[in-house]
Each structure stands twice: as C-alpha cells, then as structure tokens.
Amino acid sequence: MSRVVERMAKAASSLTERRRAAARRVAAFMALTLASAGCAAQRAPAPAAQRAPAPAARGGADPGARAGAPAPAARGGADPGASAAAEPLFREAESLAGRYRVLGVQLFVLDQADEAGAAGERGAARRAALEAEATRLQAGVAAAYAALVDTPALRAAEQRPRALLALARALQDGGDARGAEARLRQLALEHPASGEAAEAYLALADLAFAAGRLDEAVSACDGALRGASGAPLRKRALYVKSWSLRGIGGRGATEGAMRALRAIVRLGPARAGSLEATIDEAAERELVELYAAHGDLAQARAFFAGAGERAGPRLLGEVEARAARRGRPEPPDRPAL
Numbered sequence: 001m002s003r004v005v006e007r008m009a010k011a012a013s014s015l016t017e018r019r020r021a022a023a024r025r026v027a028a029f030m031a032l033t034l035a036s037a038g039c040a041a042q043r044a045p046a047p048a049a050q051r052a053p054a055p056a057a058r059g060g061a062d063p064g065a066r067a068g069a070p071a072p073a074a075r076g077g078a079d080p081g082a083s084a085a086a087e088p089l090f091r092e093a094e095s096l097a098g099r100y101r102v103l104g105v106q107l108f109v110l111d112q113a114d115e116a117g118a119a120g121e122r123g124a125a126r127r128a129a130l131e132a133e134a135t136r137l138q139a140g141v142a143a144a145y146a147a148l149v150d151t152p153a154l155r156a157a158e159q160r161p162r163a164l165l166a167l168a169r170a171l172q173d174g175g176d177a178r179g180a181e182a183r184l185r186q187l188a189l190e191h192p193a194s195g196e197a198a199e200a201y202l203a204l205a206d207l208a209f210a211a212g213r214l215d216e217a218v219s220a221c222d223g224a225l226r227g228a229s230g231a232p233l234r235k236r237a238l239y240v241k242s243w244s245l246r247g248i249g250g251r252g253a254t255e256g257a258m259r260a261l262r263a264i265v266r267l268g269p270a271r272a273g274s275l276e277a278t279i280d281e282a283a284e285r286e287l288v289e290l291y292a293a294h295g296d297l298a299q300a301r302a303f304f305a306g307a308g309e310r311a312g313p314r315l316l317g318e319v320e321a322r323a324a325r326r327g328r329p330e331p332p333d334r335p336a337l
Contacts, residue, residue: 078158086148086157093144097166100141103134142170149183161187161194168203181207188223198229198237205240217244231267235276238264239283246290254294258303261287265307265315288315292322 110127145167148154164187172180184207187200201223208217221241225234238260245257264283270276287307295303297319304316 079156082154082157083159086151086154086159086163089144089148089151089154090157090159090163093141093148093163093166096137096141096144097170100134100137103130103137106130107134138170138174142167142174145170155190161191161196164191165196165199168200177207195227198224198227198233202233202237202240205237205244209240209244212247214244214247217241218248232270232274232276235264235267235270235279235283239279242283242286251294254290258287258290258295261290262303262307265311268308268310284311284315288318288322292319295319297323 107127107130110123110130113123114127145163148157148163149160149167154160164183168180168183168187171177171183181204184200184204187194188197188204191197201220205217205220205224208214208220218241221237221244224237225241229237242257242260242264245253245260261283264279265287270280291300291303300316300319304312304319306312307315
C-alpha cells in the first residue's frame with residue numbers, strides 16, 4: 001500500500017494518520033510503492049549506470065526505449081534455463097521475506113497492547129528482541145534478492161522483475177531510500193514490458209512527491225499509467241499526479257489535476273474499505289472543490305459528462321449548487337465573517 005497516497009487521501013478525508021507501527025503490518029511488503037515512499041528526506045540521484053530516465057512529462061516516449069538496449073528478459077521473454085536456476089534463490093528470498101512479515105505483525109500486536117496499557121516490562125523486552133531480529137532478517141532479505149538480481153546469468157530469469165521489486169521494498173524498509181530508488185529505476189529500465197514496471201514507476205512517483213520533486217512525480221505517474229495496469233494502480237497513480245500538479249500550480253497544471261481526478265471517478269467505485277475506495281471519496285470531493293474554484297462553469301456540463309453516467313450528473317449538480325450559493329446575497333441578519 002502506498003503510504004504517500006494513503007496519507008493524502010486520508011488527510012483529505014479528515015481521517016487520523018495511522019501510526020508508523022500500523023504501517024508495519026503487512027503493508028511494509030505489499031504493493032511496492034514500497035511500504036512505500038514515506039521517506040521525506042531529499043535523495044541524491046542514483047548512479048548514472050543504474051538510473052532509468054523518468055518518462056517525458058505529459059506523455060513522452062518510454063524511458064527504457066530511450067536509454068539503450070533492454071535486458072534480455074525485456075527483449076525476448078524469460079529464459080527457461082535461467083528461470084529454473086533462479087527458482088531456489090527466489091524461494092529462499094521469499095521465505096525470508098515471509099518471516100520478516102510475521103515479525104512485523106508481532107510488532108504491531110505489541111504496539112496495540114502498548115496503546116491499551118497492557119504491554120508492561122515483558123512487552124518492552126519482547127519488543128526489543130523482535131526489533132533486533134527484524135533488523136537482522138531485513139538485511140538477509142535484501143541480500144537474498146540481490147543475489148538473484150545481480151547474477152549476470154540470471155538476467156533473463158522470469159523471477160527477476162519480481163525480485164527487483166521486492167529488493168526495492170526491502171531497501172526502503174531498511175531506510176535506504178536512495179538504494180531503493182536506484183533499484184526501481186533499474187527495474188523500469190531493464191524490464192519495461194513487465195507487470196512490475198508500472199509498480200516501479202508508481203513507487204518512483206511516491207518518492208519524488210515526498211521529496212518535493214513534483215515534475216518528476218508527474219512524469220513517473222505517466223509512466224505507471226502508460227501500460228495496461230488495473231484500476232487500483234491507475235487510481236493511485238492518478239491521485240498522486242493530481243496532487244503533484246496542484247503543487248506545481250498554474251492554470252494548465254490545475255486543469256490537468258482536475259482531469260486526473262475525473263479519470264479516477266470514471267474508473268468506477270472500488271471495493272468498500274479499500275485504499276482505492278478512500279481515494280474515490282477524496283477524488284469526488286476534491287474535483288468538485290477544484291472545479292468550483294477554478295473551472296469554467298459554461299463548460300461544466302461537458303466536463304462532467306466525461307466523469308461517466310454514474311457520478312457525472314451528481315458532481316455537476318454539486319458544482320452548480322456551489323456556484324448558486326456564491327451568487328446569493330447574504331441574509332441581512334447574518335453577520336459577515
């Protein structure tokens with residue numbers, strides 16, 4: 001789960017930010033936006049040899065196509081021999097990652113007990129032991145994935161894109177945001193046709209947004225949206241893009257932000273209780289607020305027709321109602337604020 005996206009959506013919904021311990025749960029190793037990208041520190045760029053150029057802002061050519069020849073797996077598909085050789089390494093790395101996730105759940109349970117005042121001294125000692133074991137195991141997870149990823153004979157292995165994605169997660173979880181970003185760029189460059197490439201671009205967008213590199217965040221979102229990704233990933237990418245464009249500012253960027261929010265609405269409602277459902281709610285509200293403040297009311301009907309038959313008429317009605325309220329004079333007995 002993307003922490004950056006979740007933070008923006010839930011803050012917009014006036015919900016309480018989850019504690020860092022809650023993010024440990026299993027989100028630390030799910031959907032790579034890296035446990036993903038909650039790191040706000042400024043990051044130095046990856047070494048040139050590992051750096052995949054971000055996609056051209058507002059829809060340029062694929063960065064992998066510009067940067068040179070892709071890895072063998074990107075050109076001709078996975079190699080069965082390399083895949084067979086990589087399987088034991090991948091299974092070992094996945095086993096270590098599973099044990100690390102279990103430790104994360106145990107630490108979360110201790111956090112909940114501590115909040116309830118039921119942890120005590122034994123709980124503190126247990127926490128210290130679990131955290132030490134988690135630190136040791138996290139280093140082993142990263143090393144195990146790196147052993148697969150960095151072996152030249154395994155560059156065409158089917159598991160390599162997944163291992164790169166998992167390696168970036170492990171590096172981010174261990175506090176190495178710079179290393180994680182380098183591995184994400186490597187994945188986007190060397191395996192541009194893989195399903196994991198879109199997740200890599202979204203994770204790069206999260207990292208760029210958290211660091212205030214908003215143009216880069218928009219470009220990375222475009223990279224995530226370029227493929228045939230499913231609605232959940234597209235919604236996350238569109239939401240990060242909308243916030244990045246609003247941060248850039250200016251008429252063109254604001255209009256782009258509104259189009260991104262409209263695209264989220266057009267994708268239809270997500271499963272109740274999911275992160276994407278929170279994004280749906282925030283996107284509708286923010287779209288109405290943005291259009292009421294910056295949109296052309298004469299073009300509102302045409303604009304909201306693009307949001308689809310389910311939500312378009314309702315959102316148009318909310319915008320028109322806001323416009324009507326703004327044009328209505330204040331009642332004489334109502335003090336001006």
